[in-house]
Amino acid sequence: MTAGAERPEAPLKVVVAKPGLDGHDRGAKVVARALRDSGMEVVYTGIYQTPESILRAVVQEDADVLGLSSLSGAHLEYAKELGELLRANDRADVLFIVGGTVPPEDAEALNDYGVHAVFGPGTPTGELVDYIKANARRVGSA
Amino acid sequence: MFEFDEMQIDAVVAKGRQGLWGPLARAVSLVENSPPWEVSVPRAPRPCHIVGVTGPPGAGKSTLTGRLIESCADAGQRVAVLAIDPSSPLTGGAVLGDRLRMETHLSGRPEVFVRSLASRGSHGAVAGATRNIARLLELSGLFDIVLIETVGAGQTEVAIVEVADTVLLVTVPGLGDAVQSIKAGLMEVADAFVVNMADRPGVRETTRHLRLAAGRANAVYQTVATEGQGVDELRVGLQKRWQDLTEGDRLQELRLHKWSSDASLVAEAWVADCAATMDLEPQDSMHNAVNRILKEAAVRWTQ
């Protein structure tokens, strides 16, 4: 029942997280701002996160999307562990993306860990927004 | 219109007891994504203490909330937090940063449930949704205390914290004059005051100021949230207030009173939603315009 027009679909909820000790958060913050401006609700967990704390945020916030930002070269380890945690906690349906200084040849391994897309340096935020809008809430249904 | 059935609630409770928060988080989303008038949360068999935490930006509310989480959890209380940040009126998006500020207090405490919410829509709708979510948390029986945290910037925030059984207004010394300028509505709904960053100069003046301005025998607590000072005292004060409320009929009276003001806010939200889609003639008299809005709202409501 609505009083006015058609009820719009609920905004997408995105958790943006930085795992480990890497503090370079310029990219993560710019992404958070761009996603907000495209109408999404962004939970920013900040730096120094552990895989467990990121999982907790995804579960408790009932997130549609998890964006991991890593510039410390440890993206493979963190993504692998998070992929396992998401599956074990019934959240493999979250759209899982990774951004940062990720060598292109790591994309395949990341895919195996459950990462749906990798966005390297210089990706326009518009591309990211379009990808999320096209793919969030559709993971696992295909 | 949906109502939580027993099976849904049972699943939430069973998983929640194991520290698995998925079902509860999904249930919260269901409530959050529905207009408040469409949701019916059954009454909880046992109430839990719903506490609103608000205050001007920069007063350290999130850090204080983080410390309260610790203090309550260490005292054996089961804690949930709803952290509400404003949505952008232009895009509808939001950056929800409160979780970040509480994060260090959450590590090693998987039993604490924290949910960030964006204050979508009109203030009545937000307050209604917040109320429904708080009641859902209460119904689950998984918590002894629910903290609702929001920045005290305007009407919406007043409406949000008014949902709570106890409203804490957090301020800092040096905002001496700012205390005066805190939204009048906020001063009135507060049940207790917290002077945070109480290691700064001006704490006595601010405390005195609050005592005078409040005009009631309300408690004024002093904390240094970054160090954790004074937080246990605040927690004990909250426990005492809860004891007072739950002895006798006070809580019921209080909630009945808040319930009716919530209901009227939600009704207001419905009417506003409705009016927004109507073509009102500018040459109409105000009386006629109101007449049309209310009639249309009533018609749509019964449809």
Next chain:
Amino acid sequence: MDAMNEDARQWDERVEAWEHERVSADYERVPRRKKEFTTLSGAPVKDIYTPADLRHFSPGADLGLPGEYPYTRGVHATMYRGRPWTIRQVAGFGQAEDTNNRYKYLLKTGQTGLSTDFDLPTLLGYDSDHEVYRREVGRIGVAIDTVVDMHALFDGIPLDEISTSLTINPSAAVLLAMYRVVADERGIPGHALNGTTQNDILKEYIAQNEFIFPPLPSVELVVDTMEYGADVMPRFNPLNVCGYHIRDAGATAVEEVGLTMSNALCYLEHAAARGIDPDRLAPRVSFFWDVHNNFFEEAAKLRAARRMWARLTRDRLGCKDPKSWLMRAHCQTAGVSLTAQQPYNNVARTAIQALAAILGGTQSLHTNSLDEALSIPSESAIKIAVRTQQIILHETGVADVVDPLGGSYYVESLTSQIEQEALELIERIDGIGGMIEAVESGYAGQLIADSAWEQQVKVESNESIVVGVNDYVDENETQDLEIDRPIPGVMERQMERLAEVKRSREQRRVIATLRAIEKAAPDLHHNLMPLIEDAVRARATVGEICDVLRGVWGHHQPSTVF
């Protein structure tokens, strides 16, 4: 003076007529390439600069000669005609031995100074056996747990001949003590040591986000290291105040200068409040700048920073020793300007940025490698970066004259403008109660985040062109770079070595030295460095020492700004 104003007035008229008659007619035929020309700081750039733009500029007071106050033209009289700048490429990865080998390679390519990157656990005061963070051991820098590792890092390197820069911040006090202990145990006296610890904690809170303790005890710990340096290793720079990370996080050139100078003042003013004469410490304060793409703005920035520091130390801090007035600089080309797309283009970007740093009069320089946006540099990429500096030095002739840009209407006017705007920013920060307040309130962080966002918007709207990224894009670009991969087994080997050190050291002595730090730490004016040195000698770990301080001072809670 009147003659000068008269001259400027005539130029004003002449330029006005020229704009009217010639320029507008030309734009009529071929319009401006861009709606607005600006520097990266957003300052409008005019069609032409003439003597009219220098009407408030006094060549005597504002420029002077190289090696003379206010040092706009350079800190040394002869600059690169005597000793060229130091080629100092930062390196660090794996275990100490791995980095030690890289050092020897770099010295062989003709590098003249060393610079160390540490891994994240070391930077943040955790040991290599930390339950969560051990997976980052040796990744983006070298892993150091105890002075035993530090010995291995500098094995065979003459510490009394080569200057060494240690890129470390929150745990800098421990690493500085380690450096001194290594030298001491090798029989090299403190006064022979030459080098730098970065140790600029304030920029961490607002830009790079590597911090442990809250700002106040952290700043006092920096003061401890400065005083310790003056006492026991007087040629060493314990503090290297950084604009680099502020800029890389998104600040403009003006914000880079203003915030960095505010940080430098904050340390020295806290030292003064402890009764330490600024002339004892200021001569050993050095600076580290980011040299970005806008060529003239970057060269002017270095010139402006030199003049500002000379004036601020003399007039604001009351320094009387001319050595205190010198803004000695290390520069690095802008990592953030390099792209993952068409990475070979980065060689050109880096060369042009390096040229700006040299024309700006830097004392040492790191040129980024072309694979910067993808990984830590490979050996072949580093070699091109080093060769870039050697080409500029030997083949271009730009280093054969001192301050060749001096007197340029445009560059002098930019220099003055940057100085003035950066001073205004310093005033705003003073106005809100100083840098610590600007950190805690989120003011400084917000400034940087907003500028980062503005630049992002400009790139995405194609208002700023980044070659290979939003224009001149290769549709089917494939990656053919050799990428440096982490060395396998580093974590395991480092954990083993740490366990071995812990087994063989005298445990009671470790505990006693840590207790002594714990007891002294609550008094923020008590210099902890001699106690930290004792703990380091006893083979206490970086993590153990930092844990003691965490216990006393607590953690810093980051502010949230977007």
